[in-house]
Amino acid sequence: MALAMIWVFMILLALAVPVAHAMLGGVGVALILDGKPLAVILQRLYTPTQSFPMLAIPFFILAGSLMMSGKFGVYLVNIARLLVGNFKGGLGQVSIIGSVMFGGVSGSAVADATALGNALIPVQLKEGYPKGFAAAINSASSTVSVLIPPSIPLILFGLVSNVSIVDLFVAGILPGLMLGIGMFAMVWWVAHRRNLPRAPLEGGFQAFKGQIFTAVPALLMPVFVIGTLRFGIATPTEVSVMAVAYALFVSGFVYRDLNARLIWAACVETAMMTGAVMFIIMASSTIQWLLTVERVPQTLAIWVTSSFSEPWMIILAMNIVMLVVGAFLDLPAAVLLLGPLFVTVGQAIGLDLVQLGLMMVVNLSIGLYTPPVGTTLFISAAIARTGIGEVVKSLMPFYFVALIVLLLISYVPALTIY
Amino acid sequence: EEVIFAHGANAGNPRFVAAEKWAELFSACTDGKDTVNVAPSATMGNDVEMLTSATGGVIQVTANSQGAMSQIVPEIGLLGLPFLFKDLPTAWKVLDGDVGAMLDKRAQDSGLKILGFWDNGIRNVTHVSKFVSEPADIKGMKIRTPPDQMTVDIFEALGAAPAPLAWSELPTALQSGVFDGQENPLTNIYSAKLHEITPYVTMTGHKYESTPVVAGLSWWQGLDEKTQGCAIEATKEAGKLQRQMSLEGDETLRPKMEAEGAKFAEADKKAYQEATASVYEKYAKQYPDLVEALKKAAAE
Amino acid sequence: MTGAGGPVPGAARKGASPFLRLLAGLTFLLESSGKVIAVACLAFMFVALLTNVILRYAFDSGIPWAYEIHAVLLPWLVAGGLVIASARGRNIAITLLAEILQGRKRLVLQAIIQVTIIIIALGVLWSGQPILKASRFQTLSTLGIKQVWGYASLVYAFAAIALIAFADLVRVFRGIDVMDHDPENASLS
Ligand code: NA
Ligand code: NA
Numbered sequence: 031m032a033l034a035m036i037w038v039f040m041i042l043l044a045l046a047v048p049v050a051h052a053m054l055g056g057v058g059v060a061l062i063l064d065g066k067p068l069a070v071i072l073q074r075l076y077t078p079t080q081s082f083p084m085l086a087i088p089f090f091i092l093a094g095s096l097m098m099s100g101k102f103g104v105y106l107v108n109i110a111r112l113l114v115g116n117f118k119g120g121l122g123q124v125s126i127i128g129s130v131m132f133g134g135v136s137g138s139a140v141a142d143a144t145a146l147g148n149a150l151i152p153v154q155l156k157e158g159y160p161k162g163f164a165a166a167i168n169s170a171s172s173t174v175s176v177l178i179p180p181s182i183p184l185i186l187f188g189l190v191s192n193v194s195i196v197d198l199f200v201a202g203i204l205p206g207l208m209l210g211i212g213m214f215a216m217v218w219w220v221a222h223r224r225n226l227p228r229a230p231l232e233g234g235f236q237a238f239k240g241q242i243f244t245a246v247p248a249l250l251m252p253v254f255v256i257g258t259l260r261f262g263i264a265t266p267t268e269v270s271v272m273a274v275a276y277a278l279f280v281s282g283f284v285y286r287d288l289n290a291r292l293i294w295a296a297c298v299e300t301a302m303m304t305g306a307v308m309f310i311i312m313a314s315s316t317i318q319w320l321l322t323v324e325r326v327p328q329t330l331a332i333w334v335t336s337s338f339s340e341p342w343m344i345i346l347a348m349n350i351v352m353l354v355v356g357a358f359l360d361l362p363a364a365v366l367l368l369g370p371l372f373v374t375v376g377q378a379i380g381l382d383l384v385q386l387g388l389m390m391v392v393n394l395s396i397g398l399y400t401p402p403v404g405t406t407l408f409i410s411a412a413i414a415r416t417g418i419g420e421v422v423k424s425l426m427p428f429y430f431v432a433l434i435v436l437l438l439i440s441y442v443p444a445l446t447i448y
Numbered sequence: 449e450e451v452i453f454a455h456g457a458n459a460g461n462p463r464f465v466a467a468e469k470w471a472e473l474f475s476a477c478t479d480g481k482d483t484v485n486v487a488p489s490a491t492m493g494n495d496v497e498m499l500t501s502a503t504g505g506v507i508q509v510t511a512n513s514q515g516a517m518s519q520i521v522p523e524i525g526l527l528g529l530p531f532l533f534k535d536l537p538t539a540w541k542v543l544d545g546d547v548g549a550m551l552d553k554r555a556q557d558s559g560l561k562i563l564g565f566w567d568n569g570i571r572n573v574t575h576v577s578k579f580v581s582e583p584a585d586i587k588g589m590k591i592r593t594p595p596d597q598m599t600v601d602i603f604e605a606l607g608a609a610p611a612p613l614a615w616s617e618l619p620t621a622l623q624s625g626v627f628d629g630q631e632n633p634l635t636n637i638y639s640a641k642l643h644e645i646t647p648y649v650t651m652t653g654h655k656y657e658s659t660p661v662v663a664g665l666s667w668w669q670g671l672d673e674k675t676q677g678c679a680i681e682a683t684k685e686a687g688k689l690q691r692q693m694s695l696e697g698d699e700t701l702r703p704k705m706e707a708e709g710a711k712f713a714e715a716d717k718k719a720y721q722e723a724t725a726s727v728y729e730k731y732a733k734q735y736p737d738l739v740e741a742l743k744k745a746a747a748e
Numbered sequence: 749m750t751g752a753g754g755p756v757p758g759a760a761r762k763g764a765s766p767f768l769r770l771l772a773g774l775t776f777l778l779e780s781s782g783k784v785i786a787v788a789c790l791a792f793m794f795v796a797l798l799t800n801v802i803l804r805y806a807f808d809s810g811i812p813w814a815y816e817i818h819a820v821l822l823p824w825l826v827a828g829g830l831v832i833a834s835a836r837g838r839n840i841a842i843t844l845l846a847e848i849l850q851g852r853k854r855l856v857l858q859a860i861i862q863v864t865i866i867i868i869a870l871g872v873l874w875s876g877q878p879i880l881k882a883s884r885f886q887t888l889s890t891l892g893i894k895q896v897w898g899y900a901s902l903v904y905a906f907a908a909i910a911l912i913a914f915a916d917l918v919r920v921f922r923g924i925d926v927m928d929h930d931p932e933n934a935s936l937s
Contacts, residue, residue, distance in 0.1 A: 043841075045845060045864070046846040047864050051839070055864065055868050058868065058871055067506050067878070069879050072899070073504060076497075076823065079826055080496075080819055080822075082614040085797075085822060092790070196620065264624060265620045271798050274794060275794075300790065301832060304825060305828065305832060306839060308829070309826070312826075322487055323452065323487070496895075500883055500895070503881070503885065506879070518889070559881070559882060611810045614815055
């Protein structure tokens, strides 16, 4: 009956029914055809809300939102301009460096694409960047955020696979930097070919000197997050709560740009994002129930291990499946849907689960800027006021970089397991 | 008809093996009329969720936990009174007798049918730097407990500082030094590698825990008498196997853990028993008859 | 081109019949309830968990119920957030088909979507009754609260989703486009 579920899900999805509702529709039809009790839907919807580690999601969203709503965003862009503005295509480079730094504050690529896109794309267009290229840089580089800790997709993978979230966070740094450096090189190359302008910070270091100390507390956030986790001072959920306290402190006492209205807006935004993310997580949990009862993971694991003789072929097959699924499904939903299946397969071929987690997130984050459904792609195209097709053309070099990194993560364990 | 039997244990755990055995026995007893779909590793949710599922008819049977069950039938929590049973066979005798029947009756008021009791072992204390052989050693110890009132009461009576924490957060919390130690049956300690962080294992055996095997009452009542008999019989037979493995488990785990660096010591149980007597008084106020009956049955 | 939340401009354009205004008011009310519930839960959990962390590190003692409070409050935070997202039309969807279709066909598609959402939301509520009944028997161990108070959040969320979808459906019948096209508003990852 899993097939009936997939068909109904796909049809509803094509009709533009929201993803979570479409999942529930598919599961409902499958349960009826199977003669299984529909009551399971409500029960499984509830399950993810009972997980304590899941609390880290709203608090990391809130911390990032509080930080970005104030002056921190401006400082961030200024630091990036100071560092890389002198390169050709400087504003493109700023976008990438910005994403790496922003990644340490936020666990979400969409927050990154929205915040940095709105700040940088309009300026890039004014300086003569092709619309498609400006949107392409933003949609691809913002995915670095989900690799540099904290990371919501990595938390989700940790939850479904029982792998330590701390290990996943630590292992995410290197792939995140690799992606950043690769994209940096691509922007440099394109900028030289198209002769894009430099964008140094006006007044240079002298002008910035006064700001540097005020920017430091915000930039210390990633150090704080990784430090507390890495040295086992606190658990991920506790760190997410302390990150909110830290963000409140920094914007309240250092930047002094915090007010009740801002806090309320950040909380409402966080609640809405948590609701939308969790609803998909909850709906996936009903799908997982159905797949478990029908023993799909075991069947799949047996099928995969018996039809492919070599582990490298299985890893390749998993990557292809993820690229396809990621093109259609949003990143958190895809992690939750494929995570349990691939953990079974990964264990069968002795693949380290931390490596598998990074492989999944690197792979599925490519889906954020591939059509037909790509959230950072949509956001960036909307900000640049251009068509998806234009952006995709300019994205080719970024796909190339991301696939190289994916290949390395998939086949070189040393990059993720220390 | 398909019967879903769900539990939270992973491969290698006695509960996992017993569940497979249950499936085999039940299916054979009903001449293959009913097939059993065993869902291990909490794939159907955690213990609390599995109980909701069974009551709501989403699954049929679950090998569950004493803690989750006591959220529905608080009396089941009394099985964990400190140092109640002198050994496992005594506990089994009590559970298979009148006390078990009484608990089953209480469960049926809440939409659940207890098919029988398997084991979950006896709990011991692990510490990061020392043994706690005497009650005095445990004074002031920051100890992680599950969110279970009985366990918290026991360690408060001993003068320790118990704090409940989610199981999933335990290894990080122990590493961070927030806690001096924790308490669990050896199987759990071994499978989560907790002895690598807290190598000092004191065999306190302070608390017994059962694994109630529970069916949804509406499903149960819809069965014919023969099938009901099959379910009870399968639980009993698989339970024998499970209890045997559980008994041997502690004996085989100890050398394994020692080889991995854990150190073991015995506890002065008599002194501990006296130090925790106040816990009995507290619960005797709430459940005077049952506490008395349990003490008597355990002493026989 | 407008989301469903707040004072609906589309309704105003159409001369705002009293019925449409009533529906806009209903959606607004539901969204506001979602905001109040979600923000209250978020704030309370933040204070409780932060206090617990501070107490644990500074004074070696915590609040026992800090580890259980999410069992009731996280579902309500999610439910509130979900109602806000539904009222603003910001649940994630693949809108390719809706982008292609124009005019009447587009409205027909939107009607189908809203009807589907209503059926699914009501279906979840109706089929979930045995679980709601079961949850009345379970008590959270340190808080002493019945599980059903947590499950009630889902009843609230799905009832609100159905009502919001119904209001949108009526708007569609009056010829109002209820889809939100701004992908930034549909942020998720
Ligand atoms: Na991040
Ligand atoms: Na995509």
